[in-house]
Each structure stands twice: as structure tokens, then as C-alpha cells.
Amino acid sequence: MTSQKILILMSNTGGGHRASAEALQAGFARRFGDRFQVEIIDLLIDHLPWPLNQLPKSYALLANYLPWLWRLLWKTGERQIIASPLMTLAARWAAPSIRRVLRTYEPDLIISVHPLVQEMTLYALNQEGRQRPYVIVVTDLSTAHPLWFHPDARLCFVASEEARRRALRAGMRPEQLRQFGLPIRPAFAETPRAREVLRRELGMDPELPAALLLGGGEGIGPVARIARCVAEGLHGQGTPIGQLVIVCGRNRILLTRLKNRRWPVPTIVNGFVHNMSDWMAACDCVITKAGPGTIAEAMIRGLPVILSGFIPGQEEGNIPYVVDNRVGAFSTDPEEIARLVTRWFGEEREELAAMAARARELGNPRSTLQIVEEIANVLAS
Template sequence: MLKILIGMSDTGGGHRSAAESLAAVIKQQRGDSVEVVVADLLSNHTFWPLNQVRHAYAPVVTRAPSLWKLSWWLPEATWRWKLLQRSFLPLLRGPLGGYLRAQHPDLYISVHPLLNHMPLRLLHAAGNYCPAATVVTDLGGGHPTWFCPDIDLITVGSQALYDLGLQRGVPRSRLRLLGLPVNPRFGAPGQDQASLRRALNLAEGRPTALVIGGGEGMGPLAEITRALAQALSAVGGQVAVICGRNEKLRAELAGQDWPLPVVVQGFVRNMSEWMAASDCVVTKAGPGTIIEACIVGRPIMLSDFIEGQETGNVTYVVENGIGAFSREPEEIGRIVRGWLTPGNAGLAAMSLRARAMARPHATTDITNALLNLVNRRTPRRDRRGPVPKKRPLRLT
């Protein structure tokens, strides 16, 4: 049986979502002939403080932006990144190297920027030279550690990331512009909007704004929801809010009195239905959410972005005419009210442009490219000899 290991980490919701989307399509194509393991390698198979990245991500991004900028700056210079690898690799040989040896995959796939260079070295040190691939889940810009020139295949979702890969030394033959992996449900035919609204307890005839805070419910969602409620009451609208894992925020919003219908949800697994039931999406500039909204054809009101990795996403949305950006809740309310005013032809035009930019079959295209790597390999029993206990770790 073919064994595929997908390395990710729960820093935000996008990495797990991408990993699970790829795993689902791989299983659809290969069925019982393949075993797909999705593993949070940073949280479960590294050491302190690396194994705390999952818990530190949201606080650092929101409360310590200078520290986040430092984590972005350190690997930008190749010599600094090599120095970091030399420091961490010996410490990772036991926890992460041991796990990779035990899994012994036929194909390794990374969907996280910190799980490319070092896992590849540890696989090689264990005598496993299986194909390795990176599926970049950023869009308009990306962390420099995404790009390891020795990885067999790197897929990206935009021309900006393709160009960055070339700048980071990735051979053109190993770089593919295929889009971003999203849940297959986003490309599948769905129910009509009225039926979806009934199923989700939304009023059928009201213009609807969907507010999304990502997997962690990040950002000033309460302030944005209040501003939208005030603004959309003038056009008979309604608001749906997805709070993710932020239970405190969900309880706060659910307990308030609103001047119009406001439906509050926690973490959901049917985001495609919520988007299709809405008329526009209000979200921070997460790449996965942007692409999902494009596939469904929903204009995007960006409310925030993470410096560095999401800066280019704002440019992607605004310059392509598929949405707008503002950090001010009142301005967000004003812009969305203009979009949702009955008879506004601009909303339909943005919807058409968003659909035109979408790559609804990207997950399948990426999966085909990944499986082609193992199609060219010999079976597991024909690989190199026994796994050595130790091999020197070499940086290239």
C-alpha cells in the first residue's frame, strides 16, 4: 500500500484545511490502495518552544507584531536560515527524525513553511529518499522558508509566489502554478441560495454579509459586526458571523440585541454553504478564504492582514477588482452597505470577476501532480537498503 505523509501545523486554520482537502482528493482517486497520514509535526514531534507554535501563533500575530516581523526577517538571508537549520537539526533528530523513520512514507508533502528543509534532511538522514513536495498555501506573498530548492515539486497559487520561488533558487522545472487546495465542496454544484438560507436559519429575502474570523476567530469581529448591523439595517440586511474556535467571542455576540437578524456560529465545517448563502464575505486577508470566496463568486471585504505573509493578498483582491480593504469598522459597514443596496450592479460585476480568477479544480490538479511523483518511483520493496541508525545531516 502506498503511504503518503502530509506535514502541517495548526497555526491558523489554513494549513490543516489544505492538508485535509488534499487527503480527501487523494483518497477519492486512489481509495484503499493508499494510506494518507495528516500530522501536526510541529506540535507533536518537535521540542519546546517549537511545539508551542500552535498556541503562540495568534497571540504573537495580534499582540507582538514586532516579534512576528523578526520571525519573518531571520530566514530571509540564506546564511541566517542555514545557521538556524544547523542549530535545530541535531535537536530534531530524535523527536521529528524518529517519527519520520517510523512512518517511512512513499511520498512526503508539506503544507507549512517550516516543514520543508528540515524534514527533507531528516528523511535523507534516515535513508528515505522518497519524493517530497511542498504545496504553498500563501497567495500574494509568502514566507521565504516555503522554498527549498531540493524539494521535487513546489506548487503555488499565484504568479507572485512563482516569481518568489525562482528568486529563492527553485529550479523552474520543479515549480508549478496550479492554484491553492480548497475543500472539494467549493467546486461542487450546490443548493440554490434560498434553500441554503432556510437550512442555515437565515432570512431568505435579506441581503446578507458573512463575517469570518478564521479558525481562531481573530481580529475585531465584534466591532465589525456592530458596524455592519448598524449600516445594513438601512437596507434591510442581515449578518452571519463565524467565530471559529473563539468561544468567548461567540458567546458575546450571541448574547447581544441587534437591530437586524444576526446569526452567530462557532467553528463550522460547511463554510462553502455559508458563503453560497451570503452576498459578500468580510474577512481578514487569509489566502484560503480569499480563494474560496472567488470560487463561490463572492466579493471580498478585507478587514485586516498579517504583515508579511498576507500583505500581498490585499493587493491581489483590490487590484483585481474583486473587493476592498479597510481596517475601520464604520468604513467597512459603509462599503458593504453600498454593495448590498438593492439594484447595485457593481456587486454582480465583482462576483463575475471573482469567479473568473478562481481555479475551482486546483485541488485535483495539485493532487495529480503529487501522485505523478510516486508514479515515477519504484515500489517500496525496491528502495535502498536498511535504514541506518544515524547519518550525518548535510545542509545544501
């Protein structure tokens, strides 16, 4: 039997889109073996003409160093009177390139995990005249931009009730929507080993509670300041009341700097890791910016979250998602973050346990498998 072809469209504007695409690819392989041939392409960078292929390059600069300008662009794009003609112009400009992509890959179904590709790809599909199911998997947890949604999609998967409401306001029909959670790495669908076992394997203290500090894939943000304050707070009155794990991502300068520092409590400093599921299962709380994928993974592992920052626009809604559900807190002040962790590991241990239980109730370890099963049903119908 010939494998059916699925093409996943993404772009490297932040690590979340690729991570979601790879989670879906792994989910298809795990659930269906070789029944589907799933390929991932960066449509914007690798296949669109200039200047459209330059758009992703501006994202990191704007989001990380000019957040006020990114927020302005985000809010401007929410106005249909401005966004609609711009996307129509981009769709016409990109159509020949996207038709070449469709002829090259000949997919039986297309999945989008990026908000900028809907209008362009569906315009090219209409020009081509061949019907191919088009599915959207929204990779934002709560604050989903209107560009995510298109009425011509067969299905649209959202991760929260707020994202569902935004989809309906953008013109999606209830029967098009599915709410399972974000696509996450298959390792998070497995029951983790005992915390004490993992801690020994990972070189951690098996007894002390642990805070996991994440700097994202690129290790951007005040990671060093937060790490110093948290370590000092956990040192207490001379006897450590906790330990610290720091993940610096691909930031080698930060990695070297923190590895060479003397720490007052047991501390492990890592670069980019491929076993995040184990590290989360070994820890008691996580400190991270408000990235949707990390929050979803933390919920599955029952890990209370301290949000230390956010990208304006798409990550703003993740703060009330965490705070209002009472699974964590938000602070951009490293000293306040340290005080929170110290209280959680000290006099507020019962509240930490209650937050962990609520987090597990929010998490859905089967979200990726549920999404790929629904998509497979589209091809079977």
C-alpha cells in the same frame, strides 16, 4: 494491491496549515479511494525535541497580539545570511527525531504544508540515504516566505503568479513548480445549490442580500465592532436593505455575547461551522481578515471580499491580490466597512455583481484534485 503511504507534515501555527493538509487528505480519498494511505502529523509539536517543539506555541501570541514583533521576525527570516545557519542548526538538532518518524511511518512520499519543515526533513532524508519523493504545497496565497522553498523538492505547488516569482527568486527551477491554486475543502469543488434554497435551509431571509462576517477559527479581532456597524448600516432608514451572518469560530465568549444582542436587521450568529461552502454560497459578500484559504474559497464561490485586517508578513500580499484584481476592498475601520457593504447592497449593486464575476474567474474549484493528481503521478513514475 497494497496502498501506497503518503505522509503530510504540518503544524498548528494558525488553522490554515491543518486545513490544507485535511483538504489534500480528502482530495486523495475522493479521487483515488483507498489507493493511497494518507496520514497527517504535527511534526513540530508532536515529534521534535525541545526547544524546537515550542516554536508553534509562540505563533498565536506574536501574530495576534504582538504583530510588530512577528513582522520583525518574518523580515529577519527572509535574510538568508541569518536564516540559513539557524535552519542548519535546527536540522541537525532535529535529525534523530525525524529519522524516527520516517521509520515509524515508512512513507512512500512526503508532502509538506509548512515552511519550517523543509530543511529539517530533507536533511534527515539525506542522512537516511533512502530516496523518498518530497513535495511542497505552499499554503500562502501571495507572500510566500523563502523558507517555503527548497531545491531538493520534487515538486512545489504555488497558488499565484506572485508566489511563483518568489519561488524562482528563492532558487526553485521552473520545472519544479505547478500553479493550480490553494488546496481547498472538497465541498468547494461541487456546484452549490440555489442561493434561495440554501438561505431557507440555513434560516436566513430568502430575499435580502447577505454579508458574511468571519472571525477565523478562533474568533479573534474586532468582530463585535464590525458586526454592530454593519448591522446599523444595513438598517438604513428603518427598512433593512440586507442581512448579516456572523461566524465566531471557537470563541464561545464572543458567540454568547453576540447571540444575546438585539440586532436591527436579520442576523444569524454561529460558532465554528463545518459547512462554510453553503454559508458562502448563500451570501453576497464576505468580511474577513486576509487569510489565504478564506480568500481562495471566496473566489470559488464568487464572493467579493472586504479584508478587515492581516497578519504582517505572510498575509500582507493578499491585500493587493484582492484589491488589484478588483474583487474586493481593504479597510480596518468598522464604520468604513459598514459603508462599503451598504453601498454594495444599495447603489453599487452592479459593481458588486461585476466583482463577483471577476472572483469566479480567479477561483479554481478543482485545485485540490489537480494537486493530488500531480502528486499521484510522481508515485507512478
